[in-house]
């Protein structure tokens with residue numbers, strides 16, 4: 001990939017989408033991870049630091065102080081406005097008001113955290129006439145590895161056509177601090193969570209598989225090409241298949257022939 005070209009396409013994309021929406025800029029959730037660091041960097045290049053608002057939304061006991069510090073480092077180095085809002089009390093309030101405790105399993109509560117963050121980002125976006133910029137990459141989007149209407153609830157996805165391994169390369173070009181590039185990718189929804197544990201394979205292999213599938217390789221050939229177990233391949237392929245709905249607008253039951261207003 002030509003990363004200078006990708007950078008320029010993405011910067012122009014952000015600028016034109018913000019202009020099209022007649023918006024004053026973007027709001028971004030800064031987690032301390034590489035995806036939000038890269039996206040924030042490109043947003044500043046597109047719009048200028050005064051038009052980008054970074055918000056760190058930590059949870060007590062789950063978000064590491066290192067991630068909180070890194071969010072601040074990124075915001076300061078870019079010279080953007082920065083807010084830090086602890087989501088713990090909002091989350092606890094939600095949980096304590098929900099009568100059915102069966103929801104207190106890591107993925108269910110994890111998705112709630114992601115949706116609380118989405119609500120807060122939109123609160124500020126609405127307040128300041130800004131758009132919410134997403135940080136999803138092509139690997140996450142192809143696999144549906146995000147929370148529907150959580151971190152997937154955004155107005156634009158600038159790095160959505162870059163595989164995670166390509167985000168690493170772009171991060172180097174953008175001079176993102178090395179210790180941020182070298183962090184283990186994690187959604188940070190519960191302690192000890194890592195993407196590669198949940199997905200079952202390292203991103204170097206995941207991305208090679210996704211790229212072959214993207215270019216039409218037959219699933220039955222993948223096992224041989226990568227010397228993997230059928231279970232490892234199946235986990236990825238079934239994620240791709242079962243999460244297709246996350247990339248679509250919710251289907252509407254058509255009761256009238258006039259569909260055009262939805263397009």
Ligand SMILES: Nc1ncnc2c1ncn2[C@@H]1O[C@H](COP(=O)(O)OP(=O)(O)OC[C@H]2O[C@@H]([n+]3cccc(C(=O)O)c3)[C@H](O)[C@@H]2O)[C@@H](O)[C@H]1O
Nearest residue numbers: 107110111114144145146147148151186187189198242245
């Ligand atoms: N065919 C279909 N058509 C329409 N809707 C369908 C559906 N199949 C399921 N659904 C619905 O989809 C919903 C389940 O999806 P969702 O709520 O997203 O939940 P789910 O996909 O189960 O979980 C989200 C996953 O993304 C990971 N994640 C989350 C956030 C950030 C990151 C990160 O890397 O930063 C990763 C998280 O660790 C977890 O593994 C349910 O409401 C279900 O009913």
Ligand SMILES: Nc1ncnc2c1ncn2[C@@H]1O[C@H](COP(=O)(O)OP(=O)(O)OP(=O)(O)O)[C@@H](O)[C@H]1O
Nearest residue numbers: 029030031033034035036056057135151185186187
């Ligand atoms: N503590 C947080 N504060 C603010 N935003 C967050 C927080 N945690 C997650 N987010 C938002 O959700 C997005 C998805 O998280 P994800 O883990 O995919 O990205 P990342 O943390 O930037 O990079 P990595 O996947 O390498 O850890 C983040 O980029 C960020 O916009």
